[in-house]
Amino acid sequence: MTTAPITESAHHDEVSHGTPWKEYFSFSTDHKVIGIQYLVTSFVFYLIGGVLAELVRTELATPASDFVSREVYNELFTMHATIMIFLWIIPSLTGGFGNFLVPLMIGAKDMAFPKLNAIAFWIIPPTSVLLLLSFFVGPASAGWTSYPPLSLITNKAGEAIWIASIILLGTSSIMAGLNFLVTILKMRIPSMPMNKMPLFCWSMLATSALQLVATPVLTGAMVLLGFDLIIGTAFFNPTGGGDPIVYQHMFWFYSHPAVYIMILPAFGMISEILPVHARKPIFGYQAIAYSSIAISFLGLIVWAHHMFTSGTPDWLRMFFMIATMVIAVPTGIKVFSWVATVWGGKLRLCSAMLFGMAFVSMFVVGGLSGVMVAAVPFDIHVHDTYFIVAHLHYVLFGGSVFGIYSGIYHWFPKMTGRMLNEPLGKLHWALTFVGFNMTFLPMHILGLQGMNRRVAEYDPQFATINMICTIGSYILAVSTVPFIINAIWSWIGGDKASDNPWQALTLEWTTPSPPPHENWEIEPVLVVGPYDYGKNHKMPVNMPPAKAEPVLATGSTTQDEGNPDVANENSEE
Amino acid sequence: MNVPSSVATLIVGIAITLISVWVGQNNGLLPTAASVEAAQIDNLFNAMMAIATGLFLLVQGALLYSLFAFRKRKGDETDASPIHGNVPLEIVWTAIPSAIVLWLAIYSFDVYQSVNSGGFMGSDHMAHAQSKVVNVSNQTQLADMGSGMANPIDDSLVINVKGLQYAWLFYYDGTDIVSGDLHVPAGRPVELNINAQDVIHAFWVPEFRLKQDAVPGAETHLAFTPNKTGNYPIICAELCGAYHGAMKTRVIVETPEEYEAWYSSRIVATSDNASDVAEASPHAGHQMASLTLNPDNLKDLQTPSVASQEIQALLSSAEPLTAPNL
Known part of the structure; x- marks a missing residue:
């Protein structure tokens, strides 16, 4: 009888609900506190980056450059991209969900290096303040790609601050990556072999490998660019014999894998969320697990597809085209597996599931346009146009951000011990889905028809479509309001969450919500696989769903129905 | 049913x-x-x-169908069937x-x-291309008499393109013609040797579906054969500064007769003004900066082009122009 985790959970309840709020402002080494610190901090930057995006869209509502000056416009989109990538998506997905979930999913008490973990987080707040302070001296305005020579001659002070910020944020990311890699490989409970690991852990393994291998190259590029900018060396500056294309290679050697750093954790979360709410095992566990590793490896050898028009030699163009297209295969395996997981399930259409299915739906669009732009002859036409803007937002917003939202709705009960409000969640989902598609779908047409990106003014023939995009972006802005109200309100006074409100089978649901310090008093034992749904068709109907997780411990619900211990716990709750 | x-x-x-x-x-x-x-x-x-x-x-x-067909029925607390995969x-x-x-x-x-017939595009053929450019000065006198066919092997029209903040300049190879917009005859292959003065630009004609970055300190290439007369925009597709969105000119695809007429008129015009234009050779980079910034020099361009109008508009506007201070 392996009901131990459940009896333990009753013990913990009064302890775990008392995480003092001051803890969240401290140098805590608790991975759960750090995870929430990451999530809340990065969400604040999502809002700041969002305001910048709305200013950009407002300028683009009309063809003329008439809202902000052209210089300010360039600063706005540069900072929008920088904040969204380095202060929202990467920290929230790896730092936020990775920290909160990985130790809980593998049965560990904490990360392998708790202090390193705290340092990695605490690099971010001062760095982000530094980056925002650059608005007082004129922030970087050469795009988030910061190509020299342009980045060496415009807003030099802001550019120097930008370089320093990227180096610091990259350092934080390397620390986090190292920590995840060691934690996943070494901290699993003995009863969990690699191929019983939740798929989120597989995707974090793939992500952390990329963080470790690719990020140092970006740091190197930034150091060299900083030398060029500040002390006048000529690594990339053609007036001194430098080569600006070398910078592009170094930059994209990180920044293409960064796309996978931003999407692989979301892949992992979706692989967790869909089976729980479809009440069906994940379809093709091994294919999904190994495809994460394949994507991680292939992601390292495709960077020059960002440089098809940079004067890249023919053989390089062909190599990178084929390598890029090959990534469609493991990605396609994932998408088809998710669809097959949902197919024939018994879908509980809660907000987490709706965002999860929307993730698959939107990511497919970004994936298909991704294969198209891999084809060199076509990319030569659409490179640096709004087609690319549309493509990258379908991947990073329709993919990563929808994934983050799905994850928040799914794990909020575990993180806070409170349930989110479902009607507000569905309103949030509907507004986001409509606003997102209205903003970014028409951009495909703009790019194909001939509108280049990063422009403050454009040909009047594109006015109507741009106006639609701008209105869509305002809907997208409004869509965050129900979410913010929901999150704050529910955190303070939402319905109490049980240990396992979704009847999920992964280990994080065997501990109280929120989990106590060090997660479990007695190390949990893996009794059922992470996705063994449907083993019995007689889930107890009359029991509150909150206590259905004995399924995990016993592997059989028939025993639970007559189990007096379980009944007692229910009455205590 | x-x-x-x-x-x-x-x-x-x-x-x-x-x-x-x-x-x-x-x-x-x-x-x-x-x-x-x-x-x-x-x-x-x-x-x-x-x-x-x-x-x-x-x-x-499949997703939409699932959303409606496979939603959980009220009161049904059982799981779906345990399908783990299907090899x-x-x-x-x-x-x-x-x-x-x-x-x-x-x-x-x-x-x-x-x-990319002949492997012309990209920059891997740089050595070959540079030797071609070096020969230009020798060929100048020859080509002045001819029809601008600087490349005797094939019938390609060779044009050296320079991108600079915020205009395009087109140097017809083997002649003294410098133009702010690109005149090409329909049906004849065109080869562009592209270069940048200050920062990276990108030459893009959406109607040709072709784009090539202009990189300072390197030469890149683009080859195409226009086949439909008309005026098409030439757009800078790589962020190049505050006025990136205004860096536009046009390519005018003409019938061979119209092109020949334009070409002859420019040959006559430039020979009148040879001393000025001689400076505006592809290698006189530092002088190009003064060309952009000094409105007097703009008058030397015989036909006020779209690009030069842009430049003049920029110069007369109140907002300061970022100098290419490399």
Whole structure:
């Protein structure tokens, strides 16, 4: 009888609900506190980056450059991209969900290096303040790609601050990556072999490998660019014999894998969320697990597809085209597996599931346009146009951000011990889905028809479509309001969450919500696989769903129905 | 009526195929095709669009159908059936995408080879191209008498392109012609040797479907054959500073007769003004900076072009122009 985790959970309840709020402002080494610190901090930057995006869209509502000056416009989109990538998506997905979930999913008490973990987080707040302070001296305005020579001659002070910020944020990311890699490989409970690991852990393994291998190259590029900018060396500056294309290679050697750093954790979360709410095992566990590793490896050898028009030699163009297209295969395996997981399930259409299915739906669009732009002859036409803007937002917003939202709705009960409000969640989902598609779908047409990106003014023939995009972006802005109200309100006074409100089978649901310090008093034992749904068709109907997780411990619900211990716990709750 | 699932699947499959093929051929998403290359690239795009539409409908259809058909019924607390996978199905959806991308890679390669006939594009042929440019000064006198055919081997019209904040300048190879907009005859291959004065720019003509970055300190190349007369925009596609969005000019594709007339008029005009224009050779980079910034120099360009009008508009505007201070 392996009901131990459940009896333990009753013990913990009064302890775990008392995480003092001051803890969240401290140098805590608790991975759960750090995870929430990451999530809340990065969400604040999502809002700041969002305001910048709305200013950009407002300028683009009309063809003329008439809202902000052209210089300010360039600063706005540069900072929008920088904040969204380095202060929202990467920290929230790896730092936020990775920290909160990985130790809980593998049965560990904490990360392998708790202090390193705290340092990695605490690099971010001062760095982000530094980056925002650059608005007082004129922030970087050469795009988030910061190509020299342009980045060496415009807003030099802001550019120097930008370089320093990227180096610091990259350092934080390397620390986090190292920590995840060691934690996943070494901290699993003995009863969990690699191929019983939740798929989120597989995707974090793939992500952390990329963080470790690719990020140092970006740091190197930034150091060299900083030398060029500040002390006048000529690594990339053609007036001194430098080569600006070398910078592009170094930059994209990180920044293409960064796309996978931003999407692989979301892949992992979706692989967790869909089976729980479809009440069906994940379809093709091994294919999904190994495809994460394949994507991680292939992601390292495709960077020059960002440089098809940079004067890249023919053989390089062909190599990178084929390598890029090959990534469609493991990605396609994932998408088809998710669809097959949902197919024939018994879908509980809660907000987490709706965002999860929307993730698959939107990511497919970004994936298909991704294969198209891999084809060199076509990319030569659409490179640096709004087609690319549309493509990258379908991947990073329709993919990563929808994934983050799905994850928040799914794990909020575990993180806070409170349930989110479902009607507000569905309103949030509907507004986001409509606003997102209205903003970014028409951009495909703009790019194909001939509108280049990063422009403050454009040909009047594109006015109507741009106006639609701008209105869509305002809907997208409004869509965050129900979410913010929901999150704050529910955190303070939402319905109490049980240990396992979704009847999920992964280990994080065997501990109280929120989990106590060090997660479990007695190390949990893996009794059922992470996705063994449907083993019995007689889930107890009359029991509150909150206590259905004995399924995990016993592997059989028939025993639970007559189990007096379980009944007692229910009455205590 | 109870339609057998195999028949339903067949009907859905045929419908998706037909819709995809139709969308591939009739999407109308691309602008006018005005070069030989554009037609081939459009065929590639249409093929990809058909495949993408098919996959899009398949996945979105399955998701939408699931959303309605497989939602949990009220009161049903049981799980769905424990299907962990299906190896033949997984092999199918690994093999088919692999076949598609393999085919697509070969097709794209083929289109690229034919668009880039002679391996001219990119910068790997830099040594070859530079020797060509060095020869220009020697050929100048020769070509002055001729029709501007600087490349005697094929019939290509060679033009040296310079991108600078925020204009394009076109130097007709072997002549003294400098123009702010690009005149080319329909039906004749054009080769561009592209260079940048200050920062990276990108030469893009949407109607030709072709784009090439202009990189300072290096020379890049682009080859195309315009085949449809008309005026098309030349757009800078790489962020180059505050006025990046205003860095536009046009390519004027003319009939060979019209082009010849324009060409002769410019030859006459430039010879009147030879001393000024001689300075504006592709290698006089530092002088180009003063050309951009000094309105007096702009008058030396014989026909006020779109680009030079842009420059003058910028100079007269109140907002300060960022000097290319490299």
